[in-house]
Amino acid sequence: xxxxxxxxxxxxxxxxxxxxxxxxxxxxxxxxxxxxxxxxxxxxxxxxxxxxxxxxxxxxxxxxxxxxxxxxxxxxxxxxxxxxxxxxxxxxxxxxxxxxxxxxxxxxxxxxxxxxxxxxxxxxxxxxxxxxxxxxxxxxxxxxxxxxxxxxxxxxxxxxxxxxxxxxxxxxxxxxxxxxxxxxxxxxxxxxxxxxxxxxxxxxxxxxxxx
Numbered sequence: 001x002x003x004x005x006x007x008x009x010x011x012x013x014x015x016x017x018x019x020x021x022x023x024x025x026x027x028x029x030x031x032x033x034x035x036x037x038x039x040x041x042x043x044x045x046x047x048x049x050x051x052x053x054x055x056x057x058x059x060x061x062x063x064x065x066x067x068x069x070x071x072x073x074x075x076x077x078x079x080x081x082x083x084x085x086x087x088x089x090x091x092x093x094x095x096x097x098x099x100x101x102x103x104x105x106x107x108x109x110x111x112x113x114x115x116x117x118x119x120x121x122x123x124x125x126x127x128x129x130x131x132x133x134x135x136x137x138x139x140x141x142x143x144x145x146x147x148x149x150x151x152x153x154x155x156x157x158x159x160x161x162x163x164x165x166x167x168x169x170x171x172x173x174x175x176x177x178x179x180x181x182x183x184x185x186x187x188x189x190x191x192x193x194x195x196x197x198x199x200x201x202x203x204x205x206x207x208x209x210x211x
Contacts, residue, residue, distance in 0.1 A: 122201030
């Protein structure tokens with residue numbers, strides 16, 4: 001037997017549903033000062049020159065470094081959670097063109113619209129990538145170990161094709177020596193590698209490339 005719901009109750013339910021605020025998107029809530037996008041990282045834009053950095057942030061906020069693998073780069077706000085590294089296309093000053101920006105502080109504020117940030121687990125990054133795998137250089141590879149090579153056409157690559165980064169080991173458990181020796185032989189690793197169920201990966205840095 002059909003039961004009729006009083007009209008007043010229906011109107012109350014309809015009013016409540018209409019009065020609820022629409023869920024906010026990540027784009028609405030993320031402060032541009034901490035947003036990682038294809039324009040840059042936070043207040044640092046890929047279009048900036050060294051002179052622009054000095055004008056925007058002051059010479060005292062900048063520091064010069066050199067890495068055997070990546071070459072010369074400029075640090076902004078070194079020693080702070082908001083620290084950003086700037087890598088140049090030029091090998092010598094004056095530096096006019098940024099090659100890529102990088103953040104590697106787990107306590108840093110920076111995030112993409114989808115929530116990709118330094119310190120999250122590799123498994124969470126794969127979920128953000130629409131469950132498509134992340135391919136990277138082996139943790140044990142010489143040189144640029146852990147460098148992300150591809151998001152394999154997943155959501156991260158579709159929404160922010162400029163994004164790259166590095167994966168690092170966050171922990172491991174119950175890994176036999178023979179398994180580890182076999183794993184070390186691989187130059188490239190995919191996030192669905194069976195041994196990564198016991199070797200925990202995390203995002204160690206995020207890079208925004210100007211390419």
